[in-house]
Amino acid sequence: MHILFLTDNFPPEVNAPASRTFEHCREWVRLGHSVTVITCAPNFPQGRVFEGYRNRLWSRETMAGIEVIRVWTYITANEGFLKRTLDYVSFFVAAVPASLFVRDVDIIVGTSPQLFTACAACAAGFIKRRPYVFELRDLWPESIRAVGAMQASFVLDRLEALELFLYRRAAHIVSVTNAFRRNLVGRGIPAEKISITMNGADLARFQPRPRDEELAAELGLQGKVVVGYVGTHGMAHALGTILRAAERLQARAEAKEIHFLFLGDGAQKKALISEAAERKLANVFFVDSVPREDVVRYWTLVDISIIHLKRTELFETVIPSKLFECMAMGIPILHGVAGESAELVTRENVGLVFEPEDDAALANHIIKLAHDPALRRQLSQGCIAASRAYDRTALAQEMLETLKRTCGQTVAHPAGAMSARHP
Structure with a gap:
């Protein structure tokens, strides 16, 4: 089977969509299938093209057996609705023609969160008469409303109409959470058209490791x-909550050994650094994004991980992918996201849950874990045990079976033509 996958995030970018797509595609290639990815020059989240790449009209490379086609897009930092939309639309405009040059495709996948990769997959599927699958990673554009990035309801209403069209037009939808599936079913999408392939972690890469003492010394984190x-340091993450908790702890004598490490980039990074300076937080350290192969080194420094999103009903439907990396590394989690992911944390005994944006509760939980090594060990053991159910290799195989079934279905086209393709 030849899978054409459209995504605007791909390694060497290190965010969750890039990692999931790469790890799934790598496994599909290992199992004997052909995979072509259409993406753009790596630039997320700073909006600057990575060293060694250029924003060309067309370039090609092979990565772990995956054929990667990179197309020109309008590149901007992940900030400002208009600029980001131009970025997304430019990918659609470039990816559809690029897909026409990929031959002998059996099935086409477009991944969210933004809709225009799915738009490109839908258009390519129509032109090539192949089934298109929508991989649903986020309820976009509802998430734009949730973080307050845009208030223009007319534009968002039109985008939501497009969203529903893409769901209806898809031969199948692969959702990363049960809550997303319930949302779609409640909006009239047939339940049998939606399957779940959750996020997970590459257990060969993310696993318990000794602390990297050399790196700890370099960052001044010994002891x-x-x-x-x-x-990502974005609007959705409300990371000011962590800074307020850090300020609370800085004033407490029993918290002198506690230090906060922020690793990553995003639209709010500069503002967070400024806020930390204004609050005179000597217990907070910021590190810019590091190459994908170095991320695990930094995870080894972390005794307690924080996962946090803004308090909004929409985010009760998401499960942040870093949760699974923390579990695989055996790192106890303080989880400030309500809903399905909080239920998972409690059920699997991998961390403590607090209400989103409640810095006082976060500070108290940090003190509790910092002063209770036995509890940290208990939660760490729960993490390692639970992570086995979220092995990316097994999940990639699960999604592959869904693609095979979809590929074997007869797909109707709006013009009335019919096409059948089997793996």
Whole structure:
């Protein structure tokens, strides 16, 4: 089977969509299938093309057996609705023609969160008469409303109409959470058209490791209890909550050994650094994004991981992918996201849950874990045991079976033509 996968995030970018797509595609190639990825020049989240790449009209490379086609897009930092939309639309405009040059395709996958990769997959599927699958990673554009990035309801209403069209037009939808599936079913999408392939972690890469003492010394973290946030610093994450908790702890004598490590980039990074300076937080350290192969070194420094999103009903439907990396590394989690992911944390006994944006509760939980090594060991053991159910290799195989079934279905086209393709 030849799978054409459209995504605007791919390694060497290190965010969750890039990692999931790469790890799934790598496994499909290992199992004997052909995979072509259409993406753009790596630039997320700073909006600068990575060293060694250029924003060309067309370039090609092979990565772990995956054929990767990179197309020109309008590149901007992940900030400002208009600029980001131009970025997304430019990918659609470039990816559809690029897909026409990929031959002998059996099935086409477009991944969210933004809709225009799915738009490109839908258009390519129609032109090539092949089934298109929508991989649903986020309820976009509802998430734009949730973080307050845009209030223009007319534009968002039109985008939501497009969203529903893409769901209806898809031969199948692969959702990363049960809550997303329930949302779609409630909006009239047939339940049998939606399957679940959750996020997970590459257990060969993310596993318990000794602390990297050389790196700890370099960052001045020897002898510290390190509380870590690793990931995108965006509007959705409300990371000011962590800074307020750090300020609370800085004033407490029993928290002198606790230090906060922020690793990553995003639209709010500069503002967070400024806020930390204004609050005179000597217990907070910021590190820019590091190459994918170095991320695990930084995870080894973290004694307690924080996962946090803004308090909004929409985010009760998401399960942040870094949760599974923390579990695989055996790192106890302080989880400030309500809903399905909080239920998972409690059920699997991998961490403590607090209400989103409640810095006082977060500070108290940090003190509790920092002063209770036995509890940390218990939660760490729960993490390692639970992570086996979220092995990316097994999940990639699960999604592959869904693609095979979809590929074997007869697919109707709006013009009335019919096409059948079997793996």
